[in-house]
């Protein structure tokens with residue numbers, strides 16, 4: 001009988017989502033972000049360069065939010081993406097951000113001009129917004145905290161207008177992704193499986209983005225994709 005040895009990747013990957021019930025895992029993650037690991041995101045973002053890399057993505061040649069009048073930052077954390085949305089969106093754009101960690105929301109509020117971003121405590125799987133009310137959504141590094149991508153993507157798709165755009169960033173099932181999964185107690189996604197789930201949620205995989213040419217060459221930085229919401233008739237084609 002041949003016994004297959006587990007890969008290093010699967011050994012490194014966090015098992016928190018499998019080990020705990022989802023309710024327990026949710027509380028665990030909320031506590032993480034309410035506590036020191038959440039407070040440190042301000043500094044880790046600077047050290048790893050993620051803060052400036054976020055700015056590279058939200059450029060007119062990247063994820064262009066000009067002309068979008070209602071924009072959502074889903075799982076905003078300390079406001080890293082909201083910061084660039086404020087800079088790049090039209091002056092009259094309404095920017096809304098949510099997170100289920102109250103402390104992360106406080107940190108985001110401290111970091112951003114109050115008159116530009118409104119913050120709400122909410123869970124990605126049960127959004128307090130009407131159908132089709134946003135022109136653009138950014139969802140950065142949140143989906144990996146769900147056992148099932150569909151629970152989050154179907155909600156994001158529901159609140160996104162038909163024809164609206166979404167920038168989705170999530171941890172990939174690569175070696176680096178496994179290390180991130182261990183550090184942030186999250187899962188990873190397979191690119192083609194995620195693409196399939198997006199399609200089931202009427203979200204067309206419009207184009208893949210990378211932080212830089214170096215990230216693209218070495219396949220680093222996770223899954224970064226611009227999605228477009230299709231009309232139901234187009235989605236069924």
Ligand SMILES: C[S@@+](CC[C@H](N)C(=O)[O-])C[C@H]1O[C@@H](n2cnc3c(N)ncnc32)[C@H](O)[C@@H]1O
Nearest residue numbers: 033075076077080099100101123124140141145
């Ligand atoms: C890695 S941080 C990313 C923050 C921010 N989007 C960024 O890229 O800097 C993940 C954030 O998602 C939040 N989060 C995780 N699961 C969530 C859920 N189901 N609903 C709402 N927020 C969630 C956490 O509280 C945390 O602030």
